[in-house]
Amino acid sequence: MRAVLIAMLLATNCTGAAMAQPTDADPALVEEGQHVAMAGDCAGCHGTSLAGGDPVASPIGDIYASNITPDTETGIGAWTLAQFSYVLRKGKSPTGHIYPAMPYTSYTGLDDGQIAALYSYLMLGVDPVRNVPQETTLPFPFMRPAMIGWNMLFLDEGKAVGAVPVTDDRAMRGRVLVESLGHCTACHTPRGSLMEPLSGRHLGGGMVDGWWAPNITPGEGGIGGWSDKTLATFLRTGHTERAVAAGEMGTVVSRSLSHLPDDDIGAIVAYLRAVPAVASKVPGASASTAAEAQAAMPDAGLQPSGGWQEMVSHDTLDGGQLYQSACASCHGIDGRGSRTLAHPSLRQIGSVTAPQGSTLVQVIAAGVNRTVNGTTVLMPGFRASLNDAQIAALANHVRATFGGVSQAIEPAQVSTLLKGSLDTPWLIRNATWLAIAGLVIAALVLIVLIWVAVRLWGRSGARHA
């Protein structure tokens, strides 16, 4: 492949094409750079063509990833290696500050060689695509220059946020993959009042766009109890008896993790064993109720059919009835899934007991649609055929019956979760009026100061006169 690329370069040069070639890009690094791009999951946000992808949801508003193909006008084709490196390490591109939805607080941990390789791949190994993605417009006061202050507070240049020291080579490789390239912390660490990752709860689980990104530390509620094999299988395929990758994690597995060599997967597992344990609480769950649920056989919910009105009405809030009609055909009347667990057992899968029922609610609504190495895993979503109250009733039935979780989800919570607007920090939620209030106060102070200054000047002037 490299030979072909070099040949293409030469051909381009021979035809005397006017296209400028980035002088800092090294054809020998292209293959390595492709691996870096894969592990960094650039495609997760920038799209499979890297010319801009789906919006990245944030509590402030949708953020649109830019075109990072080497197109000179709409992409990054005109950037030098130094400019490229500056973006990854300091969060500022030639056109201005970028938002930390692009995880430069993680990428900042990359070394010069990795950045040069990534740069070479993006410049030489990716087809230029002419595309101007939608402009990101966040409400006042979150303009791009505001990131200068944010970076001063939260960017630790040269060190990936949350990375911990490890000694053996395998875990060190894993640290690069988890903390720098994989930027796992972007979702799995909860955020504080200024959207900064909470360092004390690094990788301890967070809410993102209405989904629960689980605790991936060895602590309680985390992955300490998972075997290396299960963890590796999950990372490679997104499918184990304990968890199924859906939503954003489905994209991560599909576009990034499933393409990594086994050594890298092993390294990720090794590093995740070494990160500080964080406990995450699962509300309402207790070992004893879970055990009771294991033994219980749910009511099959069959009732003789009544008149036609009863047959066409579909507003029941009986969670058991909804489960048996909408879910049991695949997950079984007892929730144990299919024999191969291709259809997961709801008694084993972690998302059933995730905080606030978030993942369960999201999966009921949107389903799962993940393609890994050409094989698609698909569960249909039920957003079109169940209302919020029914989704709540169904989720409560599944959580109580198969997960032993007694805490109920309210219909209003379902709509909030599906809007993705949960857990926005107070400061962020109220930032607009706070900023306006701040400006008004500042203006008043200024007026007072000017008045005082004028008075003082007037006095001194009078004295001179």
Place this chain on the structure above:
Amino acid sequence: MAEYDADVIVIGSGSLGCLAAQELALAGRSVIVLEAGPETPDWKITENYRASPRKSNFSAPFGDVPYAPGSWSPGYADTHLDGLDVFPGTLRTLGGTSRHWTAATWRLIPDDMTLRSSYGIARDWPFGYDELEPWYTAAEYEIGVNGVPGFDESGEGRGETYPPRSRPFPTPPEGKPYAVQQLQMQLAPLGYRVDIAPSSRLSVPYDGRPACIGNNICNWNCPIGAKHSGYHVVQKIRSLGVDVRTNAVVDRIETGDRRRVTAISYLSPDGVRTTLTAKAFVLAAHGFETPKLLMMNAMADSSGMLGRHLMIHPTIDMTWLSEKPYWVGRGQNIHGAIMQRRNQPDRTHVPSTRYDLLNGTQSLGFAKSALKDGKLGQALDDDIRDKASRAFTIEALTEDMPEPENRIEVNASFRDALNQPGISIHYKISDYSKANLTRLMDDYSNFLRATGGTRVTPPTTFICQHHIMGTVRMGGDASDSIVDRDLRCFDHENLFLVTTGVMPTAAGVNPTLTGMALAMRAGRYIAGTI
């Protein structure tokens, strides 16, 4: 106020109506789809099926809705069937009758569309296979048809893909069930080839639908959506901004100067009337309801052919018990088919016939007969297990000729909750259709001989398929046809009929895929005219 309520109004939300609506919406036209029946989601139909004691009735899980009765609702159809035992079941529900279809997705072969020029019988279609081919492919990719690469559908043993196709099947075939493997081995020595039928039951996830996991209640309504139904297209057109209205029973079509439809109006279940205008109208209300609605409004019938030439694929089946179990029920409803009688030289006087290897479990039928024999408890269970595992049914689906006396009419003696009439069905099996009986008896006795089977039900009674063709037939001449090659009514220039009722001849295969191809083609055409 806008000049029209929509660019196009589609009456009927089945697969065909929705596919036409989808083409129109994709071309940027504003569309309203009107459905007489209610919206009942798939999960509710699953629940109704499980709870229903009427397990052998495909329509039962949808309920007898008094303001939108189907053909099997009591009293609705006044039947004159000349010994035919079952008549087609139609549904009025969001998604249409495809909510309970078998999902067999055959193409016509070129000869099927040129019976007059090829065999001197019936009539030719106003266009040939080549014109329909791209739309067959579009329809197959829309619904995710599975099929064997290189399949020859003609039964002629051509050894290559036939009819010609511009793209391969979009999804791979299902694994071959044990029963089909057994029958292939048993029947091959007598020269019968068991082919694998194409189907829209998914073998792999496709277009947001999951792969089949073998719930084995295909016909009543797939509980997981692995089998295509019009209800899937409803979800898709809703996301394209199509205004889909349920419980909207269209009864009046206004034609002003007769040449153009100016408005249609519908009743809500409580009798409130709404009138809508559009540039063009699509009647996609099934092969029964479409002509009925035109008759109720005394229109589209200058040829005198409205509702006539009804074809419904007379079918005669045989069930036998073999020595060893077949374990039927794994794999799609019709997994194997013997196509060799589809297009033989004697089609001049013997109809095209296809043998379907029916793959449904027969526990219910055997339970009934065991109960009649007084078996109870363990003896009952043992008897059902034993017989259901060893039983097999083959059906012979037979081409019928377009005969003007076979027809549907308005049945004014029935009145539904909105005072709307039912239908009368007149059908007599023609001599042409019966002309295959001699060969059919030979074939059936060969099947018994080859499998060592004991006959359970002999092939004595004709039923029919749920396939309605011919009632609003397409042709090149306004004097003997209802619609032209673009499915436009000869009598009303902005009215299009999208139903398998336009098919001028029936061939010997399920018509739904052909109807879908015609619907998509019509949708694209209509978008270009307004």
